[in-house]
Amino acid sequence: MSKRRALVISAHPDDIEFGCAGTICRWVDDGWDVRYVITTSGQKGVQDARQDPDAFGRLREQESTRAAEICGVSDVTFLRYMDSEVVYGPALLKDLARQFRRHRPHRLVVMDPQSLPTDMFVNHPDHRFVAQASLDITVTSGTTAAIFPELVLEEGLEPWRELEETWIFGPAGGPTVVDVTATIERKLDALQAHVSQVGEWDVRTFMKQRLAERARDAGYDYDYAESFRVLSYRRPQPEPVRTGAA
Numbered sequence: 001m002s003k004r005r006a007l008v009i010s011a012h013p014d015d016i017e018f019g020c021a022g023t024i025c026r027w028v029d030d031g032w033d034v035r036y037v038i039t040t041s042g043q044k045g046v047q048d049a050r051q052d053p054d055a056f057g058r059l060r061e062q063e064s065t066r067a068a069e070i071c072g073v074s075d076v077t078f079l080r081y082m083d084s085e086v087v088y089g090p091a092l093l094k095d096l097a098r099q100f101r102r103h104r105p106h107r108l109v110v111m112d113p114q115s116l117p118t119d120m121f122v123n124h125p126d127h128r129f130v131a132q133a134s135l136d137i138t139v140t141s142g143t144t145a146a147i148f149p150e151l152v153l154e155e156g157l158e159p160w161r162e163l164e165e166t167w168i169f170g171p172a173g174g175p176t177v178v179d180v181t182a183t184i185e186r187k188l189d190a191l192q193a194h195v196s197q198v199g200e201w202d203v204r205t206f207m208k209q210r211l212a213e214r215a216r217d218a219g220y221d222y223d224y225a226e227s228f229r230v231l232s233y234r235r236p237q238p239e240p241v242r243t244g245a246a
C-alpha cells in the first residue's frame with residue numbers, strides 16, 4: 001500500500017520547526033510520507049545590511065535540510081522567493097499549485113493567514129501571503145484543470161482532488177491539540193539546526209515553556225503540545241440504521 005502523504009508549506013526556513021515539527025515527527029513515526037515546500041530561503045533574516053542575501057539563503061537552505069532530516073523528512077523543495085518580498089498573486093498561486101499537484105497530499109499543513117492572530121505581534125507578511133495562497137489553491141488552481149491549464153498541458157500535472165484535511169499552524173494555535181511529549185527533543189534538535197537564527201539563544205527552554213503552556217491552557221495533561229486549526233473535508237458517515245432486535 002502506498003504511504004499516506006502530507007505536504008507542509010512554509011514561508012521561511014525555520015517556520016516548520018517553530019510551529020509544527022513535533023507533530024510532523026509523530027506523523028513520520030506513524031508511517032506518513034511528509035514533504036516540505038519552503039517558499040523563501042530566509043535570505044534577509046539577519047541584522048547586517050551588507051550580508052549577501054544569496055549566500056545567506058544557501059546557508060539557511062542547508063540548515064533547513066538538516067532540520068528536516070532530524071525529523072525524518074528528506075523531500076524538501078525551496079521555491080527561492082526573496083525573503084520579505086513575497087506578494088500574493090498568480091505567480092505564487094501557480095508555483096504552489098504546481099507543488100500541490102506534484103506531491104498530491106492527503107494532509108496539507110499551512111501557516112496562519114491572519115494579520116493579527118494574537119495581541120503579541122503582527123504576523124509576518126510572507127506568512128500571511130504564503131498561507132492565504134496555500135489555502136486558496138485547494139479550491140482553485142490545485143484542484144481545477146482549467147486554472148493554469150499549462151500545468152496539465154505542458155507539465156503533465158493533473159489537479160489533485162483527494163486532499164482530506166488542512167492543518168493550520170501559528171501563534172494562535174487552535175482546538176486540535178497534539179501531544180508532542182515523545183517528539184519534543186527531536187523538534188528542538190531540528191530547531192537548533194537553524195544555527196544562524198537561534199545561535200546562543202536558549203531556545204529549548206523557551207519552546208518547552210511555550211508548549212507546556214499550550215497543553216495546559218487547552219486543558220490537557222500532556223507535558224508538551226502543539227495545536228492547530230484543522231479543516232476536514234471528509235464528511236462524517238451517517239450512523240448505520242438499525243431496525244428490529246439485535
Ligand SMILES: [Zn+2]
Nearest residue numbers: 011012015124
Ligand atoms: Zn517565518
